[in-house]
Amino acid sequence: MAMDLKRTVTGIPELDAVLRGGLLCHRVHLIEGRPGTGKTTLGLRYLTKGAEMGETCLYLTLSESEEELRATADSHGWPLDGIRIEEIMPVPPDGMPPQTILLPTDSELSALVNRIADRVAEVDAQRVVIDSMVEVRLLARDSANYRRQIIELRRRLAELQATVLLLDDLTSDGREFELQSAVHAVITLEQREHSFGAARRRLRVVKLRGGDFQSGWHDYAIKTGEILVFPSLIAQEHHRDSQAYEIFSGVDSLDGLFGGALGGGSSTMVIGPSGVGKSTLALRYALSAVQAGHQVGYFTFDESEITLRSRLVQHMHEDEGAGRPRRFHLHRINPSRISPGEFIWNVRRLVEDQGVCLIIIDSINSYLDVIREEKSLLLQMNELFSYLSNMNVTAIIVGAHSADLDTSKEPDALSIITDNIISLRYYEQDNTVRKAISILKKRQGPHSHDIRALHLTDAGIEIGGRIGTPDAPPGEHPLDS
Ligand SMILES: Nc1ncnc2c1ncn2[C@@H]1O[C@H](COP(=O)(O)OP(=O)(O)O)[C@@H](O)[C@H]1O
Ligand SMILES: [Mg+2]
Structure with a gap:
């Protein structure tokens, strides 16, 4: 026959x-x-x-x-x-x-x-x-x-x-x-x-x-x-039943602002202009996930970004320790040499072969810029997000954007299909450029609507007071979540 x-x-x-x-x-x-x-x-x-x-x-x-x-x-x-x-x-x-x-x-x-x-x-x-x-x-x-x-x-x-x-x-x-x-x-x-x-x-x-x-x-x-x-990738062909888990940031004040940890299997877009601390924030989640024993995959299209934050990466490797299996999988991607199919395949290998439960893509812009000619890109990204969610993998997508969220344009359009949006931005106060963080969207559960000061430190990030009020040093405005 x-x-x-x-x-x-x-x-x-x-x-x-x-x-x-x-x-x-x-x-x-x-x-x-x-x-x-x-x-x-x-x-x-x-x-x-x-x-x-x-x-x-x-x-x-x-x-x-x-x-x-x-x-x-x-x-x-x-x-x-x-x-x-x-x-x-x-x-x-x-x-x-x-x-x-x-x-x-x-x-x-x-x-x-x-x-x-x-x-x-x-x-x-x-x-x-x-x-x-x-x-x-x-x-x-x-x-x-x-x-x-x-x-x-x-x-x-x-x-x-x-x-x-x-x-x-x-x-x-x-x-x-x-x-x-x-x-x-x-x-x-x-x-x-x-x-x-x-x-x-x-x-x-x-x-x-x-x-x-x-x-x-x-x-x-x-x-x-x-x-x-x-x-x-055909997302519906994939499914993984794994134990429920959460990804904390390791910074109590951030977890407070967000209203808890990132839910296992959720997707979060971190948006903001260049240099504001998106990668640092993403790495902070990565470090805390690694410390909790999870496997983490980090795709970076911009190598300099990650070397800038090498202290956090160093912590990551210290925590892995000699002889122990690697938990932090850093992939440097040259966007001009990779197709969407190959990129998605790399993500799949980490998920299916390494059991990675947190995937970070930093940044989606570098990727979009090169494959702009792909009409089906949004569809492919949608498929990728559905796949990650079916596989109970948490995703953090870093997106650079300069002004307000404009969902008619990439990469902001992607934020429509993600569960959560964390926004980082600059503001001016007392002739100083400062940084602020706020949660724009969270699909499940409540979150704070505050706009808080954001401080980048050696150890990662710290959240300060509400902006508009005199900014106290970090830690002096404990958040009641
Ligand atoms: N050793 C190699 N390493 C990497 N790529 C190669 C190598 N040899 C050939 N290629 C790639 O394979 C392509 C040629 O493939 P080939 O099988 O000769 O094509 P066709 O038979 O369809 O004309 C070239 O474009 C080249 O980029
Ligand atoms: Mg031939």
Whole structure:
């Protein structure tokens, strides 16, 4: 039965997850994408995985030379032991003079298709990569003829029980659609250049005959030695029942102002202008969570921010102590080199592999600035927040903004979907610039409506008196919560 088709792994675990198990055994898969999207790299990875598992692997190259292929594999550190690489040049056999490309004949095309199938048969290959179909297509007189030959190739490869990747450059003449309909499965690779930063790559399973797969686009990256696929997040697929917990700030006066601790699984936006103390406040919660034995993940897009607050981070490490497992996971992210998919994947790894229960994103602006072109960003963030909440993970999102909250603009728009908002701002008094803190929103339970003075100290933060009244030193206005 079609639904029961056996699957085989690709060598990229997350791609297997998107494929809900892997490629279809003994079927023909089309991997299509423009030059440079990573088809050859994917093909090589697929075969090195096969060789690892002791399968017979064959790379038929019609475009690149064996030497070029070996160089690519080498650059990734992938051994090609046990993989046969054969160059097939699209010229007719038996010393017959090749027809010109302008006047290909049916027999030339079918001769090429036969030679491909014959090689697979002779080698008795279980895994086959054919790179690329462009050369085959060039021999086709018309599209009907091309399609007929591809179906013939598919038939012969199926008889031989090979699991095949056909690589195809999308050279926009509309013929890719014929190829799509003539194969069992199609994966499209796409690469987009952004105004700055690294190329952004994403892939999509277009079809997988008789099989389930995760639809939609998934970001991926080619790193030296591996291809990383970041399956898009579906919040409702995730759920974690964990014990109820709360995250205190470790500063009684702040907990008093907020009306208690941050509820486990809630999301809080900390907003305010640059330098006002948002990161310090977030780190203060992080430190107290670490001290309570929780795992904490801190994503920073601005490294200088965090080094400025190194004292708090230092406390964190002291508390972890030598030899004890790490509880504070600091991730420095270069926003110009990461896609939303990869970022969300990093968050997921901390949550699912490390059991992190507090995630801090500092700041969301640095991130938004770079991926502004993403229309679905708010949707993705919404999905991320729902995911964190389903997983009972507490989130603190730092957002820089200069004036009043304007929810028609990012990142303030995000505050609509967070449970709580803590606002930090500057004010002037007695010719001095001072800092103030207030709670703008809290979804559950009461909070103080005071605007209090905020003091940044070596140890973190302290809350002073109501502003407007002469500001006493911190600690002299104990809050009655
Ligand atoms: N050793 C490597 N480390 C990291 N990235 C690499 C490495 N080798 C190639 N790449 C990336 O892979 C891309 C080329 O992929 P390739 O498989 O040749 O594409 P295609 O076959 O679709 O034309 C290049 O754009 C390059 O960025
Ligand atoms: Mg290639």
